Structures are given as C-alpha cells and as structure tokens.
Amino acid sequence: MDPERWHEVDRLFEEALDRPPAERPAFLDAACAGDTALRRQVERLLAADEEVDGFLTGTSGQLLETAFGDGKEGPTLSGRTISHFRIGEPLGSGGMGVVYEAEDTRLGRRVALKFLAPGLVRDPGAKARFLLEARAASALDHINLCTVLEAGESEDGLFFLAMPRYEGESLERRLARGPLPVEEALEIAVQTARGLAKAHAHGIVHRDVKPGNLFVTRDGVVKILDFGIAKLTGEVEPTAPDTSSYMSPEPTRRGALLGTPSYMAPEQTRGEPVDARVDVWSLGVVLYEMLAGRRPFSGDTGAAVVHAVLHRTPEPLTHLRPDMPAELGRILSRMLAKDPGQRYADAAEVLADLRSALGLPATGSSLSPSAPRWPRRWLGWAALGTVVLAAGAVLGFLAWRRDGTPPAPQIVRLTDLEGSETSPSLSPDGTFFVYSKKIDGNYDLFLQRVMGGRPINLTADSPANDTQPAFSPDGQQIAFRSAREGGGIFLMGATGESVKRLTDFGFNPAWSPDGREIAVGTGGVADPRSRSPSSQIVRIDIATGARRPLAVQDGVQPAWSPNGLRIAYWGLAQPGSRRVIWTVPLDGGGSPVPVVDDTFYNWSPAWSPDGRFLYFASDRGGSMNLWRVAVDERSGRVLSIPQPITASTEWSALPSLSRDGQRLIYATKNSRSFVELVPFNPETAQVAGPPTLAYQGARAITSCDVSPDGAWLALWAASPTEDLLLVKSDGGDLRQLTNDPARDRTPYWSPDGSRILFASNRSGKYEAWTIRPDGSGLTQITHLPDQSVLHPFWAPDGKRIGFYYSSHGTALLDLLGPQSRPRVLPPVEGGQIFDGSAWSKDGGSLAGEMSAGQGEGTQGVILWSLADNTYRRVSPIGSNPVFLRRGPRLLFNEVGTIRLADVTSGEVRTVLSPPPHSLFDWVGVRPDDRALCTVRNTNEGDIWSLSLAASTTLTSAKVVD
C-alpha cells in the first residue's frame, strides 16, 4: 500500500463520513474525478462502516483471559476439598497448570494434584479431549511414565489430574548444578527412552520432552511428566520462526504459551505434522545438555534458537567430554538428524542402540567401568552361522539360517503393568495366557488375551498367594500352586470357576499330555539362584489322587514331554551345586539323562510340541535368556549344542509354548537395586534421619556390609554375574572387588577391616574365602568335603568364623588352630536346621534363621547362646538378622520391613518400612550402630511373546513394541 494513496483514500473517507449518506455519492463523483479505483476503495470503506458496528468494540480482555488464563499460578485451592482430595500446599507450577499436594481421603494416600489452566479447557470439546487424553495417559502404565491416577472435574469446573507424589527433583533443577557424569546421563536417557518407547508403541507422542518434564525421583527413577497433555492443549506448538523472535532465551521461565524451541525438532518449529521422531530429537537435546552442561542449539532470541535448530550442527560432544564413549556420539548425531527420515524412528530404536551399542549390563543401568560387557560373548556364536543381533528394540533376536527367506519372527510385549508379571502359561490354542502377579499384597492369577485386552483376575477372592499356573492340554482347566489352606496344588476352570484342591504339597504343576496326571516338584523355585536342598518329582493321578514319585535325586519344575514318554526337570548336582537339566523316562526303564550339565544356571525346561526340542533358560550367554537343544524324546539323547533363542538384556525365562509350536511366551525381569545408609539412633533404636543413597543400579544387590571404620560398603551383586563390589558410604568410588565367572556372595568385613570374608564356588564348590579390600590376597579359608559353605561370618575377635554348612547346619571354625575341624551346632528341637548368619559383638551368641530344610522359606529368627548351648526363638518370621553393638538386640528383615527385636524384653517392633512399590532385602548395621545399611530391590517383570517360524530360520528380527 502506497502511503500517499492511503492518505488520499483516508481523507476522502473521512470527508464522506462527515456528510449525510445521501450526499456521499455526489461528493465522491466530484472528489474522485473519474479515478474509479479510488472511488471504489472509498465506497468499500463506506460500506464497511455500515457493518462495522460491534467490531473491535470490546477490548482484548476476553482474548487475554484465554491466553493468560492458563492458571500458571493457579487458583488458590489450599484447604479445599475437591472430589475426594483434601488439598494442601502448592508444590509448584508445571507447564500446564499448578500442582498441589493433596490427600486422597478415600485411599489415605498422598498424591499430587495438577489443576489444568482454566483457559485450556473452556469449551466442551476441550473438556472431552482432556478427559480422553488423561485416560489414554493413565493407560500407559510404565515405571518411567508419570502415572495418572485419576482425572476429574471439580464442581466449579476445575479440571485436575491426580498423580503419585514423587520425591526428587526435575532434571531441569539437576542441570542447574552443571553437567552430569556420563553414567548418570546415560541412565536418565535410557530410562526416558524406555518410557517414551512404551508411549510410542501405543501411538502416543509426547511432543514436549525437556528437562522440566523429566522428574528424577530420589531413587533415581525417571518419571516423564505431562504425557498426552501436550497434544491436548497444542500449547507446545511453536510459532513459525519468523514470528517467534520474542521467545526468551530461557523458555522454561515462561509459560508454555511461547513454546520451548530449544528442545523442538526442526519439523516441529516449522509447524509440520509430527510423530515419535520429535521425541527422539528432544531426548537427543536433553542427552546432549546433560553431558555438555549446555544446550546444543542456543541463541539470544527464540528466532536465533530456531535458526540454530534448523541450520546449525552442534559442537561434537567428544570435544567437551572426552570421557564419553565414542558410540554415544554416533547415537546422538542420529538422534539430532535434521531430517526426520535420518533419525531413529522412535524411542525403542534409541533404547536398543543405547543399550547394545554401549554394551550396558542387563537393564542398561549403572555402567561401571569394569562391568563385563556381555554382548561381546556373543562373538563366539557367530561361528554357528549367520548370527544377527537385532537392534530393533529391547530385545535382540538371534538364530541361525538354514535356507530361504523365512518369515520374520516377532517379539511382542504382552504385559507392561507396574510390578512384575511372571510364570506365564499359554493356552494350547495360543489365544490366551495366564500369569501370576502380586496385587494388593498377594499373588493372583490373571487371564489375558494374547491379542490384547484387559487382564481378568481369576483368584481375586483368595487372600493367599496363587502362583505357577498351567493350562491343561485341552485348555479347559488351569492347575496352579496356591498357599491357601496350608498350600498345595489346585485346579480350576479356565475362567477361574470351580476351584478344587488336588494336593496339599507341590510346586510348578505340569500336565501329562492326556490330561489325566499332573507332575509337581515337592520343592518350589522362583529363581535358580536359590534352591531348597532337595526336592522330589511326584506324579499325581487327577481322578484317584494316587501319587507316584519318580526316581530322581533332586528335581524341580517338571515338564511332561508331548508324547508322554519322558519328564524333563532340573536339579542340583554335586559338586558345585550345578543346575543340571535332566529327562527321565516314564516307563520305569531307565535312569535320568542329563540334557545340559555345566556350571551355568540351566533351568525352567519346556518341550516343543513336536517333542524335538527342549527349551530352557540359561545364563550361558551372559544374562538369563532362552535357549533350546534338540533331543530325542524316546531316549533322551541330546542331538545338538544349545542354541540361543532370545538375546535380551533383560532376564528372560519361564517359556511356555502353544500346541502348534508357533508361539512361545516367556517372562522377563528387570530389577533395580538401591543401597542406602540410614542414620540410626542406637539409644532410642529409631531412624534418625533421611537415608543417603550409596548405590543404585541393575546389579541385583543382595547383601551389604559396612566396613569397621564406616567408610566403605561391601556389596554382593548378583547380576549379571555374582561378584563383590566396594563402594564408599557416600556413593563414591565404586569398585569391582571380584570379576570372574565364579559366584562370590555375602561379603563380611573382618573386625580389623583388613580382609573381607565371603562365600565362593571358585574351587568347584562353595567355600569360605577372604580377599583384601584392594583386591589382593585371595585365600581359601575352608576346605570341607561334601556340602556347601555358605554366608560365612566373623566372630568379633576375628579369630573364628561361623558359616552355614548346608544341611549339616551352622558350623564354627577356629582359624588359628592347626588342622582345626569345624564344630557343627546341633539342630533345633523338631529337627529344624539353624542357619546362622551373625555373631554378637560380645561374642556370646549367634543369630540366624530356622530352616525346615525345604518348603516355603524360613521359620523365623532364632538365637544360639554359646554360653549355655541353647536356642531361643526371637521372631516367628524374619530373615538375615544382625546384632546391634549394645544390648542383646537384633535387626532383621521381615517380609521387606526392617524390624528390631529386643531379646531381653521380647519386644519386636518396626524400625523402617519400605517406600511404596519396593521391599527391603537386607539390613546391615555400621559397627558404631549409628547407621543402617539397607538394600532394596524393585522388580519390573513382563510377559513377552515370540512368534516362532516353522523351522526357526531367522535372519534379522522384526520387533514389535
């Protein structure tokens, strides 16, 4: 528009307005003097003036309400009760609204309530979308996604989300203190990728991944916040680069209104359609920032940031962090590819690369520089043929090519609930599966469709643990182990009806192919690491109840061969307590034939339906995975070496196959350990302050012991190999004390701190050993025949040790006496075994568990007096007792809670209850009694499905989920 022309139009318009409408045409005739364009423009304005009434009459107030009214500071709600939430103090304001602490008065739990900005949810459409999204988000149950407990609307129209209250801090706050150690950054990235992968698998894109939305709990668990909300509001959509110039260099200080270009993918800044790849980009930016301590794309203004995002290549991290693994640089550059086509397709791909390329142990947690990097062990298998590690997802998939181009097998996650789903059994037709899961304090059995659907609790009415389900061959019944009414094997209909008892003993029921008999082990097993000493395999006739034991030395987890010729099982073989898988013929005409007999943990056998293969779980590849061997069902002869079936970094075991052999389902497990030091007041025998984290990671810490000077902790790590770790009490200086295939367990500091006593099978069977804290001076202390020497412990004078001499009971050994022989303590009345594990500081008593030798766990905590050679019961349940220095007082673990027993008064009370979703596994005490060392493990376990091609000829795997 030409200014001169404009002013001419404007002047004529003004003059015309001053005249009555009737006179205007004549005025314009004269004024425009034949300039018809000019006249038309003025006429158009005059016409507009007739209609303009109402236009821009108000002010921008109403618009402002929408724009500003996102409740950044929120309504003042403290003290109010909304729905069943009593609202407390505000906790802060997030991107989309204000967050309050609140009490769920119905369930008595503390929650965080996020109130959505009123401006975001004004109209009915937005309300509906909000609820829809909140529900979708709440359906995404994953440890790394912030769970939405509830979404609702108050009477006065405030929308809220109820979420668990996490303790910790946002990554944004953490980053304010500077860059992170490589291990910590990777840990956060891996966990974030896990959460995002889950969402991506469900077609949900976060769109606003940034440090402010990543919350790191005190336990080191990443929780991704505001899932689904970004999509709802559209508030995170950026403005186009040319108009975004007023974005501030500190986007998080402002509302979401202006967006956060620093973390936006190029296509996002252009306002183009987005998919999972924008989250990949944002995660890449976050990872870069964690390592570099600054963002890869920056600028003084929003426009400058956007320009950098679109055109600039970030400074290579290797310049900034020489300690960073080189692979990480490649992964980052793929995450930050400007062209989404060049980027990882979704977070699962990132996760797979982060894990496998970096060789992260087990679950990708807590990289220790000396930790073994198991994938390298696979190199040996390459010789078998074409072995391809799939980098598709959490699981890799291995196999060997035979011929042609086979259909790609698929690995699909069937369950992903919080907590652990385990012991799956697939219905013979492959359409349903049943599994065991702990809910409300006890294990129940759940039935679920393989193709998706809600789990149905089949045993909701039973307060006892129901576990180890097995579908009958016709799919009509489920046999299972239940602890109800004294425990035993029960049968029920496939949908949970008509429960009836079959036996009052037994574990891991297995059906005969004709459905008439069930085989059980008299001992149970959940993990091959811990086994009761002896178990028999017994056949039970369902119709008559008649029992027939098999002629085996020791056996658990029976599996009936498809033609009813043999039963496979596994058992302990001496020396070394080897976990050996056997098959035994059922016609009575032969002895057991070993299938896999080596030093690895071989267990959980399952037959292929054609009887040609025996599938099993083994840690022979480094971590627990599924394998199979070809066997002759008739003779039990082994026809091949073990062949890998899964190559997951997650613990994978407990296979179950469909009748057509096309589908195999199995359980995975993913544990995290937390070792904490808890200040303790020995006078009041109470916790005296918040814990400090000394270690966290995926190495399945099983025990901990504090050095005499209190500076160091010795840990028993049980994954991926059983080794001893040392870490400073403040969490620094993590070292691997032993690092070899031998199983090293239960380290104990000598009273003078010079040596660490532990149990190890490095000589072929478990014996007591010592090693110096610097890793030198490895010495075998005991040389005993037959039974294992387990969890040895020091006498306070350092001259004697005690240990658990397996079924002999507890034994004491004088280290100084020449050729001294161990003194075995007598059994407890009733023939039970004393399983001692601690020596009192005054030297006068031992504490331990009372063990029935087999069956379900120990029978409580018991004390042995060396003075008068008597036992004294302390608590009917409990394990791993330790003495406090003063008074005859014991700390022990009672089903995940730490309890204290005063032996004199007989009083037993709780000292420390575990945080939600976890249990204490171990308690140790610092020699000055002023701190407890606790070990907690959280378990996440899922059921997966693997489609087996007819001949299992695989090239690369296609991975779903």
Add this chain to the structure above:
Amino acid sequence: MKRPSVTQFLQRWSTGDREAAEQALPLVYDELRRIAARELRRERGGQTLQATAIVHEAYMRLAGQAGLEWPSRAHFLAFAAYLIRQVLVDHARNRDRLKRGKGYEKVTLREAADLAWEKSPDVIALDEALSRLEKVDPRKASIVELKFFAGLTLEEIAEQLGISEVTVSREWRRARTWLYSALQTNVANGA
C-alpha cells in the same frame, strides 16, 4: 547467559528500539501474566478480564521497582499494548494449528474452537492488517493497539498521543472500518 537488566531493555525501547521489545517481553510478560492470573482467580461477577487494569497494574509494579527507570507511562502503555498484541497473535497461531489439525486428530472447526475465541476477530488476520496499516499510518495503528489491545479509553489515548480526543475518536473510527474492510477482503479472497 547473563541477561541485560530490565532498565537496559526499557531504555532501548524508549529510544524507539523495537528490537528491545523482543527481549524485554519475557520480563514484562511475566508481570502481566501474574496479574492476569490473579485477576482470573478473583470473582469478577461475569465480567471479562480488563486488559487495561492489567496493563496499569503492571506499570505500577514495574515502575515502582527500585532501580527501574521507566522512561514514561506513555512508553510503557505503548509497550504493553504492543506486547499484548504479540501475545495474542502467538496464542492465536497455536490455536490455529489446533484447528487445522496439523498433526492432531481431525476435528471440526466448531469442535476445536475455543468459544471465547470464536466470537473474537481473527487475531492473526487483524495483526497482519494492522502491520500494513502501521507502515502507512503509524498513528492509527497505535490508536488501535492502545484501544483494543491495551484497553485504553479514547481519552487516555488522546493524552497518551498528545492529540485531541475528537481526533482520536475520528481516527479510531476510520482505522477500525479500514481493518474491518481489510479482513472482509481477506475472507472474500479466501485468504
């Protein structure tokens, strides 16, 4: 990164440096937003938010801050008006993306539109038209900014711009009509 002080921003703004506004925005924006949020919590008896109240209060607060040399109230009001315009445009752009379903589930215009928004002018088109007006007739554009975006009365605007209220009234009428016409033309042309 170290940020320049508020005073520096505002001084630059006062010397006609519109670039400064781009950087000053977050500072003043926070204040505006805080006040707006508080106003929203208040019982307003069905009244909509008053932009002018927010702008005035923001001025009081920012001007009252120690060490802050605000050039003049007039400058602040002009700045605030400009700011609010930018904020609304930005907000509208985001809304628009939602409406057009870029990357979102398909929804009809009616379903997606915020009701409050629906009754209001197309802010983006208004902004574009206003930008054109600004180039040929800055005073009219200022009047529109102050009147509509900052919510000032004609009298206040007259005082602000140092012209008579009658002039402001006449200019406002013509500016408004021209903008209306420009927006109608956009619609007719399918823009």
